[in-house]
Amino acid sequence: MFNYIKNIITGIISLCDGLSVTLKHVFRKPITLQYPEQKPDLQLRFRGRLVMPIDPEKNDNRCTGCMMCAKICPNHSIMEIEKVMEDGKPKPKVKKYIYNFGTCMFCNLCVEVCPFAAIIMSDEYALADENKEKFILDLVAERYNLTGKKLNWWKSKFKKEPAEEKVQK
Numbered sequence: 001m002f003n004y005i006k007n008i009i010t011g012i013i014s015l016c017d018g019l020s021v022t023l024k025h026v027f028r029k030p031i032t033l034q035y036p037e038q039k040p041d042l043q044l045r046f047r048g049r050l051v052m053p054i055d056p057e058k059n060d061n062r063c064t065g066c067m068m069c070a071k072i073c074p075n076h077s078i079m080e081i082e083k084v085m086e087d088g089k090p091k092p093k094v095k096k097y098i099y100n101f102g103t104c105m106f107c108n109l110c111v112e113v114c115p116f117a118a119i120i121m122s123d124e125y126a127l128a129d130e131n132k133e134k135f136i137l138d139l140v141a142e143r144y145n146l147t148g149k150k151l152n153w154w155k156s157k158f159k160k161e162p163a164e165e166k167v168q169k
């Protein structure tokens, strides 16, 4: 008899426990979105795909062709980097940067290793395609433009030139 009453009380307590969780969620702001009509507000660090944005101050990309990103990429998704040549000498500027986001793991190592903040992960998503050729992109030719918060966040990563730092001191 004692056990019977004990089981009933335990059942009521656990029922109230479950209902309290349900009630909490009833009054909470919904976190679901009516996708694709509503788009998510993504975090700045979201890893969509690799892009080489145009630095508005230079009206060009910031890549020097140092190859550090290509060397660190674990699965060779940065397939080719070709430097600009002048009088037979390579310049710290690239004319071709071939990236395959079909093989990219979005590990972000290339972005982290780049000394010039020349590349960044975009906030694009839903990039699936049935044609694999479309995943191979020339990021230089693309001339990608960042806007808004993401642009400001990217610009905050630029290191000051040593000369610039001296002037400000």
Ligand code: SF4
Residues within 6 Å of the ligand: 062, 063, 064, 065, 066, 067, 068, 069, 070, 081, 113, 114, 115, 116, 117, 118, 119
């Ligand atoms: S993106 Fe950065 S790390 Fe890669 S080649 Fe250009 S400057 Fe070097």
